[in-house]
Amino acid sequence: MPLLEVDNLQVEFSTERGVARAIDGVSFNVNEGETLGIVGESGCGKSVTSLSVMGLIPRPPGRIVGGEIRFAGQDLTQLSDKAYRKLRGRDMSMIFQEPMTALNPVFTIGNQISDVLRRHKGLSRKQARTRGIEMLAEVGIPAPDKRIDEYPHQLSGGMRQRVMIAMALSCDPKLLIADEPTTALDVTIQAQVLELIKNLAADHGTAVILITHDLGVVAETCDRAAVMYCGRIIEQGPVDALFEQPRHPYTAGLLASVPRIRPDRLPRLPTIPGIVPDLLDLPDGCRFRDRCGQALERCGQFDPDLSAEGDARTEAACFNPNPVTQT
Amino acid sequence: MDTLQYALRKLVTGIPLVLGVTFISFVLMVYFGPDKTYELIGKNATPEQIAEIRSQLGYDEPFFVRYADYLRQLVTLEFGYSDSTGERVSRILTRTIPVSLALTLPGFVLGNVLAVVLALVAGFYRGGLIDRAIMAGAVVGMSISFLIIIIGFQVLLSSSYGINYFPVRGWEVYSLADYLYYVTVPTLAIVFVSLGYNTRFYRAVIVEEMNRDHVRTARAFGTPPIKLLFRNVLRNAAIPIITRIMFSIPLVVISGSLLIESYFGIPGVGKVTYDAITTGDQPILKAVVGATAVLFVLTLIATDVMYKVIDPRVSLK
Numbered sequence: 001m002p003l004l005e006v007d008n009l010q011v012e013f014s015t016e017r018g019v020a021r022a023i024d025g026v027s028f029n030v031n032e033g034e035t036l037g038i039v040g041e042s043g044c045g046k047s048v049t050s051l052s053v054m055g056l057i058p059r060p061p062g063r064i065v066g067g068e069i070r071f072a073g074q075d076l077t078q079l080s081d082k083a084y085r086k087l088r089g090r091d092m093s094m095i096f097q098e099p100m101t102a103l104n105p106v107f108t109i110g111n112q113i114s115d116v117l118r119r120h121k122g123l124s125r126k127q128a129r130t131r132g133i134e135m136l137a138e139v140g141i142p143a144p145d146k147r148i149d150e151y152p153h154q155l156s157g158g159m160r161q162r163v164m165i166a167m168a169l170s171c172d173p174k175l176l177i178a179d180e181p182t183t184a185l186d187v188t189i190q191a192q193v194l195e196l197i198k199n200l201a202a203d204h205g206t207a208v209i210l211i212t213h214d215l216g217v218v219a220e221t222c223d224r225a226a227v228m229y230c231g232r233i234i235e236q237g238p239v240d241a242l243f244e245q246p247r248h249p250y251t252a253g254l255l256a257s258v259p260r261i262r263p264d265r266l267p268r269l270p271t272i273p274g275i276v277p278d279l280l281d282l283p284d285g286c287r288f289r290d291r292c293g294q295a296l297e298r299c300g301q302f303d304p305d306l307s308a309e310g311d312a313r314t315e316a317a318c319f320n321p322n323p324v325t326q327t
Numbered sequence: 328m329d330t331l332q333y334a335l336r337k338l339v340t341g342i343p344l345v346l347g348v349t350f351i352s353f354v355l356m357v358y359f360g361p362d363k364t365y366e367l368i369g370k371n372a373t374p375e376q377i378a379e380i381r382s383q384l385g386y387d388e389p390f391f392v393r394y395a396d397y398l399r400q401l402v403t404l405e406f407g408y409s410d411s412t413g414e415r416v417s418r419i420l421t422r423t424i425p426v427s428l429a430l431t432l433p434g435f436v437l438g439n440v441l442a443v444v445l446a447l448v449a450g451f452y453r454g455g456l457i458d459r460a461i462m463a464g465a466v467v468g469m470s471i472s473f474l475i476i477i478i479g480f481q482v483l484l485s486s487s488y489g490i491n492y493f494p495v496r497g498w499e500v501y502s503l504a505d506y507l508y509y510v511t512v513p514t515l516a517i518v519f520v521s522l523g524y525n526t527r528f529y530r531a532v533i534v535e536e537m538n539r540d541h542v543r544t545a546r547a548f549g550t551p552p553i554k555l556l557f558r559n560v561l562r563n564a565a566i567p568i569i570t571r572i573m574f575s576i577p578l579v580v581i582s583g584s585l586l587i588e589s590y591f592g593i594p595g596v597g598k599v600t601y602d603a604i605t606t607g608d609q610p611i612l613k614a615v616v617g618a619t620a621v622l623f624v625l626t627l628i629a630t631d632v633m634y635k636v637i638d639p640r641v642s643l644k
Contacts, residue, residue, distance in 0.1 A: 056546055060454050089548035096547075101540040106562050106638060115558075116548045151639045167548065 002029035003072060003174055003207050004053065010066035011045075011052055020279040022048045024231040025067070027306075030175065035201065035208040037222035037239065039215060039254070041276065044228040046211045050177045053209070054094050055084045072174065090120040093168040095197075097180040099160035103152040109136075109163050110148035113170055120171045135166040139196060158189035165196060172204050179211045194221055215258055219243055227251050230276055230287040233306060237314025247314055247321035249292050286319070294320050333635055337628045344627070346398075348620035353397050356616050358390065361607040363410070397613065401621070406614040411602070416610045419599060420618070426498060427584045427595035433510060434517025435579050439572055441518065442525030447556055449526070450533035461526065468523030477516045477590050484512050496592035513587050529568060536564045565637045573630040577622045 011023035023045045030036050038046045051057050053069055055076060069076040071092065076084070088094075096102045104112060113135060114128035123131060129148070136144035139162040152160055161181060168176055178197060182190040198221050201208045210222055218225050219239060226236035227250065235248040246252040253272040274291035277283055283290060285300040292299070296319050306315040311324045364380050372380075381387050385396065400406050406416035449461040471479075483489035493512045500506045536542065542559045550558070585597035596615070603611035635641045 054547055056543065085549040085551060087549070088546070094547040096540060096544060098540050102544045104541040104545065104559055104563070105640060107558070115550075119549060153640050164544075 001073065003032045003034075004030040004209075005070040006049070006053065006067070007070070008067040009049070009052060009064065009069060011048055011057060012063055012065050014061040015280070018280050021065075022062075022231055022279060023052065026228075026231070026233055027067075028226050028233060028236060030207050030209060032174065033202070033205055033207055034224065035198070035210060035222045037210045037212060037218035037225035038228060039212060039218055039225055040228035041213060043276065045231040046228050047179055049228070050094070050179050050209060050211050053175075054088060054092065054177060055079070056094075086120075089116050089168075089173075090171045091173055092175040092177065093171070093173045094177040094179065095161070095164045095168050095181045097183050099157050099164060099184060102164055103160060105152055108149050108151055109155070113148075113163070113167050116167055117170055131170065132166075135170045136163070138169075138200065139163070139166040140192075141166075158185055158193065161185060161189075161193050162196065165193070165200065169200055169204050169206065173206055175209070176201055176206045177209045177211070180213070181210075182217065183212070183214070190217075197221070215243075215254065227254070230282070231279065232287065232303075232317065234288065234318070235314055235316040236306065237312075241313035245312075245314070245322070245324060247312055247316040247324070248288075248318045249294055249322065250288050251316075252322060286317075296320050330632065330635055334628070334632045337631050341624050341628050344624050345621055348624065349398065349401060349617055350394065352616045352620050353394050356612055357397055357609070358393065360612070361609050362386070363607075363609065397617070400613065401617045404614075407610045409603075409611055410608045411606050416614050419611065420596065420614060423594060423596040423599050426593065427588065427597055429500070429506065430498075430510060430513055430587065430593055430595055431517060431579050431584045434514040434521070435575075437514065438518045438521035439525055442522055442529050443561075443568065445522075445526045446529035446533050447561065449530045450537055450560070451552065451556060453534055453537070462530070465523040465526045465530075468519060469527070470523075473516075473520050473586060474590075476519050477587070480512050480516050480519070484515070496590075498591070498593040498595075509593075513591050513593070517587065525571075528571060529564075532564045532567045533560055536560045539563070562637075566634060569633055569637070570630060573626050573633070576626055577619055 009026045040046045113132040117128040133144045226233045235251045256270045289295045289299045304317045306317045308315045449458040484493045485495045588595040588598040
């Protein structure tokens, strides 16, 4: 049984212009110890998906209107606030994009880590401090017994993200959700932090959902990946298959538009034409149709579901996917 | 230790500030202030008589000598005698300031504490029914004039149209029971008037804090709601809240009690000030204006020191 099963999740937000369905029928699984990447542009619903799993959708204006989120067999959408709080930080935890502001500025980092440990593990003040120092050492913070008494503003962005990782893994959670954990960091630090998440998650036996818009990050760290577009998953599968033989035209477009060093300099970087449709005014049929170069007539009538066909190693939601070529 | 040093250094930097504000109040209230010469002198005075009176009053001294004299009065708290009653100004103040404090303090504290609690509740349930109800109440409270509120409470609590239990006016306090008897209606009026403004202000501060990333982090680590409100929201909202509270202290002590005191016939410093303004009683005005200026500067320094205690990011430099 997978650790996390998201089944046909639907999330809506009330806006001034009407109800926007930010997530429309998203399904995916995360197995124990596995790393799943969720990729997509800003606003495609990847963060909303992760917040739904954590039960952190701001209500109002947001609400889960359909589907199930089963974590270790338990449906989280039916969970009481109190039971959910016990889960958060202990069985599932989350790292956020902004290390500069994610920690409480008026308490020392030791105080904040201890708070989590004492709440979830029932440790004494002293035990929590000792464990906190161990965790800081584990994430590679030098002189952790001194650093633990410092305030967040005394640490650099990379260090703060390490503190967040230490805090997130301090209770040995089964699932870690990392929402763009390296986007706000310097490139040199990015690689270190990613490596750290990857290694520590493996050590602690923690499954990871890595939310990112950076395909390079996915390629380096994830086992499987799901590509989201406009509130739906349009393709998912093992990372190598997804990168080598993208079947959905959107995935292929994304991969083509990554800046990289090419043998011949391109006159211009390829882009996907058009813009993402408005969630309040979705077209009929496939949401990518207006931007797609290979749309068929029925793409305008029906919205395709994820399906795997033939030799394909990925599931794509497309009526006219790119053919599978033998390599 | 660091904090003590910081406080002392702030006190030293406060000295030029005190000189500045007292200088301005001297120029406006004393140098160009009421001239008593013609009140003291009879009709048809000769220029010699006028000059003599002016010399007695010290009006013929050079500008800076008069300013130094004013500073000396402030430092020694010796402002002479009231023109209208002949009582020593320092005695008038020691008699009336405690009355004003006793009168306004309960309302001031309650008005702020209740407002913070309501703001926390409203902020926590923001957008919901509870939030909207509290905010609607705040707007109603803000929209009603202070006078109407005073009269309304007097009618409800102190007249035969209402429960007719509390006094309409007066202040004869010899015991705790007396105190509660006289202070209740003014306190209710003060709370009612300040609650709306305070709640709106504090709610804005708290809602802003609720949207911060560290609050989301705390939620993501299972922090229970009450702890979240205190550790994350209130602790971080403390700076704007304390700023507002501290800077309303001088106003509440001196001018805020003015209306309440004259309406309830309570002999506090507000009433004394009001009478001094209408009669041009310069010794009292000098004392009150000087004391207000000094109180403001002291509040400023105290507020800076409190920032330092609350927020580790405030540097000691």
